[in-house]
Amino acid sequence: MRYGLISDIHGNLEALQAVYQEIDRLDVDDVLCLGDVIGYGPDPEKCIELVRERASVILAGNHDHAPIGLVDVTYFNSYAKQAVEWTTAQISQETRDFLESCPLIHEFERFTIVHSTPSNPSAWEYILSIDDAVENFPYIDNRCCFIGHSHVPVIISKSSNEQIQVQRLNKIVFQEDAKYIVNVGSVGQPRDLDPRAAFATFDDETYQYELHRVRYDIGKVQRKILDRGLPPFLAERLALGQ
Numbered sequence: 514m515r516y517g518l519i520s521d522i523h524g525n526l527e528a529l530q531a532v533y534q535e536i537d538r539l540d541v542d543d544v545l546c547l548g549d550v551i552g553y554g555p556d557p558e559k560c561i562e563l564v565r566e567r568a569s570v571i572l573a574g575n576h577d578h579a580p581i582g583l584v585d586v587t588y589f590n591s592y593a594k595q596a597v598e599w600t601t602a603q604i605s606q607e608t609r610d611f612l613e614s615c616p617l618i619h620e621f622e623r624f625t626i627v628h629s630t631p632s633n634p635s636a637w638e639y640i641l642s643i644d645d646a647v648e649n650f651p652y653i654d655n656r657c658c659f660i661g662h663s664h665v666p667v668i669i670s671k672s673s674n675e676q677i678q679v680q681r682l683n684k685i686v687f688q689e690d691a692k693y694i695v696n697v698g699s700v701g702q703p704r705d706l707d708p709r710a711a712f713a714t715f716d717d718e719t720y721q722y723e724l725h726r727v728r729y730d731i732g733k734v735q736r737k738i739l740d741r742g743l744p745p746f747l748a749e750r751l752a753l754g755q
């Protein structure tokens with residue numbers, strides 16, 4: 514089965530549509546969403562609708578939980594807080610109920626998906642360093658764990674002789690004698706200095722993984738962000754990929 518892995522869409526409809534077009538072109542059997550469908554971007558409700566149409570499993574991220582009061586936003590920065598307030602006013606009761614029902618982690622036979630960390634999905638911690646990864650490898654029972662949350666694509670592996678490797682490859686076949694933590698990047702707000710939308714494909718028979726990047730109309734999304742009175746920084750960062 515070949516999966517399309519999408520994460521951190523953040524209400525960016527144009528990026529999501531561009532990713533879906535590419536997913537249609539590739540031979541993808543199913544779509545899985547790793548969370549943060551909303552927050553920051555100008556089209557939360559439409560993004561929820563489109564993700565629900567295509568993805569068989571949709572995880573909740575911290576930005577999906579913030580507008581329904583399941584995440585304490587005290588530690589969000591000011592523009593994130595403003596975006597949460599705006600998003601809260603946009604989403605329907607049905608969407609709120611749906612977001613509340615989304616799991617934080619899902620284990621398949623051959624791989625796991627989680628928004629933040631497999632060790633403690635509800636703490637919303639980040640895997641940014643080798644130490645963070647080392648802490649999390651014991652919680653992975655299968656060969657690979659796909660994550661989102663940081664918006665930066667990366668592959669961290671641990672070999673059978675405990676060697677840790679950090680790689681920024683676009684294509685890899687996961688080896689049998691190793692474990693992998695893989696960040697699939699962000700559809701709607703990339704932060705690796707590449708403004709193109711990111712998503713991944715993974716074949717659970719061949720263990721082939723590939724990161725894809727797609728261009729979309731960033732200007733259109735920026736105009737919507739400004740028109741809707743969201744913080745201008747949220748528009749600026751899309752063009753910079755940070």
Ligand code: ZN
Nearest residue numbers: 521549576662
């Ligand atoms: Zn996010």
